Structures are given as C-alpha cells and as structure tokens.
Amino acid sequence: MSALLAKASRQGFLQAKTSISSQGACISTGRRFSRKKIALAVAGGVLGVGSVGVGMALLRPANAQELILHPPHYRWDFKGYFAAYDKASVRRGYQVYKQVCAACHTMEALCYRHLVDVCYSEREAKREAEEAMVWDGPNDAGQMFQRPGKLSDPFPKPYDNVEAAKAANNGAYPPDLGHVVLAREEAESYIFALLTGYCDPPAGYELADGMAYNPYFAGGAISMAQALYNEIIEYEDGTPATQSQLAKDVVTFLSWASDPDLEQRKKFGIKAGVVLFLMTPVAFYYKRFKFHTLYTQQIFWKKGK
Amino acid sequence: MFSRKNKWVKFLNNSVWDYKVPININNWWYFGSLLGLMLVCQIISGFFLSTHYVAHVDYAFDSIVHINRDVNYGALIRGFHINGASMFFFFMYIHIGRGIYYGCYRQAGVWYTGIVLMLLLMATSFLGYVLPWGQMSYWASVVITSLLSTIPYIGPSLVEWIWGGYAVGQATLTRFYSLHFILPFIMVIVVIIHVGLLHETGSSNPLGLYDPSGVGMRSFHPLYSCNDLFFCLVAMGYLIKLSAFHTWAFVPCENWIKADPMTTPKHITPEWYFLWVYTILRSAPTKGGGVALMVLSILVLAILPLVPMTHWQGGTQFSPVGKMLFALWVSNWLIMTWVGSQPATWPFMEETVYSTVIYFAFFPVFLLNLALKASKFQLDRSLYYKLWILILYVSIMITIFYNLPESIKWTIEDFLAN
Numbered sequence: 230m231s232a233l234l235a236k237a238s239r240q241g242f243l244q245a246k247t248s249i250s251s252q253g254a255c256i257s258t259g260r261r262f263s264r265k266k267i268a269l270a271v272a273g274g275v276l277g278v279g280s281v282g283v284g285m286a287l288l289r290p291a292n293a294q295e296l297i298l299h300p301p302h303y304r305w306d307f308k309g310y311f312a313a314y315d316k317a318s319v320r321r322g323y324q325v326y327k328q329v330c331a332a333c334h335t336m337e338a339l340c341y342r343h344l345v346d347v348c349y350s351e352r353e354a355k356r357e358a359e360e361a362m363v364w365d366g367p368n369d370a371g372q373m374f375q376r377p378g379k380l381s382d383p384f385p386k387p388y389d390n391v392e393a394a395k396a397a398n399n400g401a402y403p404p405d406l407g408h409v410v411l412a413r414e415e416a417e418s419y420i421f422a423l424l425t426g427y428c429d430p431p432a433g434y435e436l437a438d439g440m441a442y443n444p445y446f447a448g449g450a451i452s453m454a455q456a457l458y459n460e461i462i463e464y465e466d467g468t469p470a471t472q473s474q475l476a477k478d479v480v481t482f483l484s485w486a487s488d489p490d491l492e493q494r495k496k497f498g499i500k501a502g503v504v505l506f507l508m509t510p511v512a513f514y515y516k517r518f519k520f521h522t523l524y525t526q527q528i529f530w531k532k533g534k
Numbered sequence: 535m536f537s538r539k540n541k542w543v544k545f546l547n548n549s550v551w552d553y554k555v556p557i558n559i560n561n562w563w564y565f566g567s568l569l570g571l572m573l574v575c576q577i578i579s580g581f582f583l584s585t586h587y588v589a590h591v592d593y594a595f596d597s598i599v600h601i602n603r604d605v606n607y608g609a610l611i612r613g614f615h616i617n618g619a620s621m622f623f624f625f626m627y628i629h630i631g632r633g634i635y636y637g638c639y640r641q642a643g644v645w646y647t648g649i650v651l652m653l654l655l656m657a658t659s660f661l662g663y664v665l666p667w668g669q670m671s672y673w674a675s676v677v678i679t680s681l682l683s684t685i686p687y688i689g690p691s692l693v694e695w696i697w698g699g700y701a702v703g704q705a706t707l708t709r710f711y712s713l714h715f716i717l718p719f720i721m722v723i724v725v726i727i728h729v730g731l732l733h734e735t736g737s738s739n740p741l742g743l744y745d746p747s748g749v750g751m752r753s754f755h756p757l758y759s760c761n762d763l764f765f766c767l768v769a770m771g772y773l774i775k776l777s778a779f780h781t782w783a784f785v786p787c788e789n790w791i792k793a794d795p796m797t798t799p800k801h802i803t804p805e806w807y808f809l810w811v812y813t814i815l816r817s818a819p820t821k822g823g824g825v826a827l828m829v830l831s832i833l834v835l836a837i838l839p840l841v842p843m844t845h846w847q848g849g850t851q852f853s854p855v856g857k858m859l860f861a862l863w864v865s866n867w868l869i870m871t872w873v874g875s876q877p878a879t880w881p882f883m884e885e886t887v888y889s890t891v892i893y894f895a896f897f898p899v900f901l902l903n904l905a906l907k908a909s910k911f912q913l914d915r916s917l918y919y920k921l922w923i924l925i926l927y928v929s930i931m932i933t934i935f936y937n938l939p940e941s942i943k944w945t946i947e948d949f950l951a952n
C-alpha cells in the first residue's frame with residue numbers, strides 16, 4: 230500500500246523543503262484578520278445578502294401576472310407530527326359528499342370497505358353500501374342485473390361517462406375527488422376557500438350563462454355553482470350545519486380520502502424516531518470513544534539528517 | 535475458509551476492514567458512504583414498489599393509487615423511494631462539491647467513474663419519474679425525449695426509436711420501466727469500479743498531503759466504520775422524517791392527475807435536482823443550443839483532473855482566491871436552481887444567461903488560479919489531454935456566443951470592431 234502511495238505521490242511531499250507549520254498557518258485565513266476587518270467583512274456580508282433579499286422581495290409584486298386570489302393558510306388539525314384526522318369530522322364530511330358533491334363528482338378509487346374502522350363500523354358501512362343499487366352480472370342466464378351494494382363496491386358514479394358529465398355541467402367535467410386535495414397547489418385551504426368563496430363578479434366582469442363567479446378559481450368563472458349553503462343538509466350527530474362547518478368537514482373527508490395512510494406513516498415515524506433517538510447518541514458516543522486517541526495525539530515532522 | 539489467507543477474504547479485508555484512511559479527513563468525506571447507503575435504499579424500496587407496480591399506460595397511475603391506498607405501508611415505501619431519490623442527489627452534489635474544493639479530482643479514474651455515476655443517477659431518476667404516469671411524468675418525458683430531436687441528422691429518428699412509436703406511449707413506458715429497473719444495478723457495478731480505483735491510490739485529504747510512510751493513516755475499522763455508522767443513522771433518520779411526515783413534499787400536484795396527452799399542465803418544472811440544468815437549457819434561445827450547453831455542463835467537469843500536477847496536491851483550501859471562486863460558483867449554482875423554478879419571464883430568462891456564463895467561466899479561471907498558485911509547473915498530462923480541454927472550451931465558447939441575446943452580441947461585436 231505505502232509503496233503504491235509513494236509511487237503515486239511522485240514528488241514525495243514529506244521530503245519537500247517547505248515545513249508543515251507554514252501550511253497549517255494558511256488553513257484559516259480569517260484567524261489572522263484583525264477584529265475590525267472581521268467586523269467589516271461581516272457587515273459587508275449582511276449588507277450584501279440583505280440587499281439581495283430586499284431586491285427579491287421587491288420583485289415579487291412586479292411578478293403578479295395571474296389575477297388569482299390565493300387562499301389564506303388555515304390551520305388544519307390533522308397537520309403536525311402528532312395529529313390525526315378528526316374521525317367525527319370525516320364521518321360528517323362523507324355525509325356532505327354523499328348528499329351534495331356525489332350528485333356531480335366521482336371518487337373512483339374509494340370503496341365502501343375503505344370507510345370501515347375509519348368513520349363507520351363494519352355493520353354501518355354495509356348498510357351504507359346497501360343503499361346503492363349496483364349493476365352486476367352476467368348471471369347464469371347471461372343477464373345483467375341490479376343488486377344492493379356490497380362493501381367491496383366502489384362509490385357510485387353520477388354519470389355514465391365523461392361526455393354525459395360534461396353535457397350536464399356546462400361543458401366542464403367535474404374532476405374526480407379521490408386525490409383532489411393533493412392535486413391542487415394550495416391543497417386543503419384552496420378547496421375550503423373555493424367552497425365558501427362564491428360572490429358576485431366585480432363590476433364589468435362578463436359572466437357567461439350558467440357560470441358562477443369564484444375569485445379563488447383561476448380566471449374567476451367556474452362551471453360549478455355554489456354547492457354549500459347554511460343548513461343545506463342535517464347532520465346526524467346534531468352539529469349545526471353552517472356553510473363553513475360543511476366545508477371544513479368535507480375537506481377533512483377529502484384529505485383523508487387523498488391520503489388515508491397518513492396516520493399509519495406518522496405512527497411509524499414516531500416509533501422509528503424513538504429508536505433512532507436512542508441509537509444515534511450511542512453511536513455518536515461510540516465513535517468519539519474510538520476516535521479519542523486520534524483526537525488527542527500530536528504529530529511532529531522533523532527535517533531528516 | 536474465512537481465514538485471511540484466503541484470496542477473496544484477503545481482498546475484502548484489504549479493501550474494507552484494513553483499508554488505510556488518512557486520519558485528517560473531515561465530515562465532507564463521509565458523503566461517499568451515504569451515497570452507497572442511498573443506492574441500497576433505492577434498490578430495496580424500488581424492489582418492493584415493483585411488486586405492485588403495473589407498467590401499462592391504462593393501469594400505471596391506478597397501480598400507484600393502489601399502492602398508496604391498499605398496500606400495507608405502500609405509501610411509506612413510495613415515500614422512501616421518492617424522498618430517497620432527492621436525498622441521493624443532495625448527497626451527490628455535496629460529494630462533487632467536496633471533490634472540487636479539496637482537489638480530489640486529481641484521481642482521474644475515480645473522478646471519471648464518478649461522472650458516469652452522476653449521469654446514471656440522472657438517467658435513473660428521470661426514467662423513474664415517468665413511471666407513475668401522472669401529468670408531470672408524461673409531459674416531462676415528452677419534453678425531455680424530444681430534446682434529442684435537435685441532434686443534427688439522426689435526431690428525429692432517434693427520438694422515434696426511443697419512443698418506440700410516433701409518440702410517448704405504451705412502448706415508451708415499458709422500456710423506461712425495464713431501464714429504470716436495470717440501471718441501479720449497473721450503478722452498483724460502476725460504484726465497485728469507482729471505489730476500487732480509489733483504493734489503488736488511497737483517499738485524499740483536506741491537507742492535500744501524500745503520506746507514503748503511512749504514519750498519518752489508520753485502518754478503516756474501527757474508526758471510520760463507527761463514523762459511517764453514525765452518519766448512516768443520521769441520514770436514515772432524516773429519510774424517515776421526510777418519508778413519514780412530509781411524504782409528498784417533492785411530488786408536484788400535477789402528478790396526482792392521470793396523464794392526459796390532450797391537456798398540457800400549466801407549469802412544467804423538473805424536480806429540484808434538475809433545475810440547474812434546466813436553467814442552462816433555458817439560457818439559450820434555440821433548443822439545439824440549449825441541449826448542447828446542457829451536455830457540455832456535465833462534460834466540463836471532466837477537465838478538472840487536468841489540473842497541473844505540482845509538488846502540492848491540495849485544491850482550493852489554501853488559496854483565498856480559489857475559495858472565493860468556489861463560493862461564487864456554488865452561489866451561482868444555487869441561484870441557477872432557484873431561477874430554474876421560476877416562470878419563463880423577465881427577469882429570470884435574462885438571468886439564466888449570466889448564470890450559464892459564470893458556470894462555465896469558473897472552470898478555466900479555477901484551473902488557472904491553481905496553476906499560478908503552484909510554485910513549479912509540472913504539466914505531466916499528455917498533449918491529448920490538452921487538446922481535449924481546448925476542444926471542449928472552444929465549443930463551449932462558440933455555443934455560448936451563438937446563444938447570447940442579440941443585444942449582448944451586438945455590444946461584444948461593437949467592442950471587437952473598435
């Protein structure tokens with residue numbers, strides 16, 4: 230090994246005339262600076278970074294090209310390291326979805342079984358599924374038939390196909406709500422703001438027939454009419470069904486639907502975090518322990534005779 | 535059988551257990567092991583994903599949804615794979631920066647295999663990004679593959695050959711999946727060569743000293759093995775934090791919408807780790823020029839091992855000017871990453887030109903600084919190498935000039951005319 234190294238080093242630095250101490254002195258340029266110089270350098274750096282920051286901050290408004298209202302950032306109670314979905318809210322949100330949104334929107338990836346042990350017991354979910362009539366078949370006679378839904382059935386679709394959905398909605402397709410929270414830039418807060426943000430268009434704004442105005446929607450004109458009003462449905466648990474309550478519940482439900490695994494992952498993260506929290510300091514101590522002879526040794530190089 | 539007399543045991547022993555490491559290496563030297571860790575992580579999480587993924591244009595997106603919803607810990611494994619890819623790049627960029635700062639590129643073989651690894655990583659993650667078949671996956675694959683159509687003469691047929699048809703479709707998806715599966719294993723082989731070449735000469739160190747006597751060396755075990763264990767735990771902790779709590783942080787919202795060849799997403803932006811290349815691509819007014827610059831931006835790293843050999847083996851660490859140049863280059867790189875994420879408007883599009891020029895101008899200035907710093911010139915690289923630098927730089931300069939905005943070009947022409 231050392232023979233190889235010697236070959237590779239060509240010049241053999243250790244035999245060179247320069248002494249190691251002068252190399253050492255070069256290592257930190259800052260050490261030889263006077264206090265004044267350091268203060269000047271720091272001030273210069275702060276000023277430089279600060280002016281770049283100010284410049285960037287000033288650029289921002291100049292760059293507001295799209296006329297779109299960004300939603301406020303609401304504090305969702307399922308955000309945070311130790312937070313889970315509020316299951317009562319998910320259950321109410323499912324009710325809102327079923328009674329309001331499902332008239333136009335699909336949730337293709339969701340089945341009734343997904344609700345089990347989340348916001349419904351198995352018996353309740355079965356009863357829920359049975360309310361829907363599902364096409365099945367063919368039977369022994371080769372006929373298609375209708376039967377009450379089962380746990381393994383997906384949520385029913387409001388329209389037979391995309392064209393039918395478009396035809397019924399001013400030519401706009403109501404997007405699938407299965408992942409809609411993850412599929413929008415400002416996620417939960419955007420959908421909450423969208424559902425509660427309907428208002429009259431500003432003066433001079435031409436709204437096409439059958440369109441509604443919503444400042445949070447890109448362009449302002451949306452094909453979905455306002456869906457949520459105070460007391461539009463009655464909650465089975467007696468919660469007052471104000472518009473914002475309905476919106477919050479349905480958004481909680483949609484968030485759960487987008488990312489049902491969230492709680493399982495957080496639980497894993499917490500468990501792994503505890504284990505790592507115990508292991509890492511031990512590993513750190515062990516490494517320092519192994520290194521301590523090295524850290525405390527001094528090497529001198531002397532000129533050969 | 536496991537005695538140290540056995541040929542293979544001896545080889546393993548010499549290259550891992552008793553491998554001699556300089557005692558003065560600092561924390562920037564541990565990112566190499568972390569990169570190895572990430573490669574293993576990606577292969578393991580990728581293997582589990584592949585057991586549920588379906589490479590079919592009609593089912594790929596749904597199979598990803600299925601992994602998220604119905605597979606036990608499926609979303610977590612996806613989280614490991616997605617965030618692991620990002621961490622892989624993060625570590626790799628630090629690893630390369632370390633090499634430039636401390637002059638590690640002098641070990642030419644190691645440096646060149648490193649560049650191959652970087653290209654393989656870029657290819658692998660691009661191919662993997664296409665697999666979920668969301669809007670961003672699809673459009674990224676369309677945009678990137680059609681860049682190849684700018685290659686003169688063979689370009690258009692090359693693109694169709696890669697697509698396996700007249701558009702990105704089923705054939706493209708399946709071959710991308712096969713390639714995405716195989717490339718990491720090719721990376722494993724290149725990593726072995728990379729490390730093997732390193733062990734021929736031994737690791738470099740922050741002082742740039744060669745130590746043929748071996749007084750400044752220790753065996754890898756138990757010092758560096760313990761150190762690596764600690765750093766691997768920290769890295770794993772960070773990966774777990776990202777995957778468990780911020781799982782989708784790097785997934786653009788468009789990718790939660792199934793690929794639709796009929797609608798272009800509003801903003802097509804690459805992953806953060808490609809933004810700097812994207813800036814270089816966008817700095818050119820013509821597509822072909824951008825592609826040429828993009829290729830050169832990686833090839834240009836290959837000229838660093840041509841630094842003049844002197845009695846002094848360090849990099850920039852003892853040269854204040856070199857440090858400043860390096861800091862400028864790194865800041866420029868960060869700015870490029872930021873500018874790449876911004877919309878294609880004023881002032882960002884104008885800025886890309888300056889960033890690209892600074893990016894390329896760094897290398898010759900950097901080498902010149904090191905050459906002047908050396909007390910004694912000993913250009914022991916062959917003429918062949920010098921020619922290669924010359925050709926590379928002339929082509930960069932021509933490409934940049936060819937791509938400068940008209941106004942700047944006129945100013946330069948005026949200046950030259952007077």
Ligand code: HEM
Nearest residue numbers: 576577580581583584587612619658659662663665666718
């Ligand atoms: C160098 C190592 C690797 C890197 C950098 C890498 C990177 C990526 C990236 C960026 C994605 C897209 C993630 C997303 O948006 O969902 C992906 C997806 C995927 N990768 Fe890898 N990968 C690596 C190794 C592997 C290996 C070895 C396998 C198989 C054995 C694999 C199988 C998959 C599969 C099945 C997907 C699609 C599933 C999904 O998107 O979640 N990967 N990879």
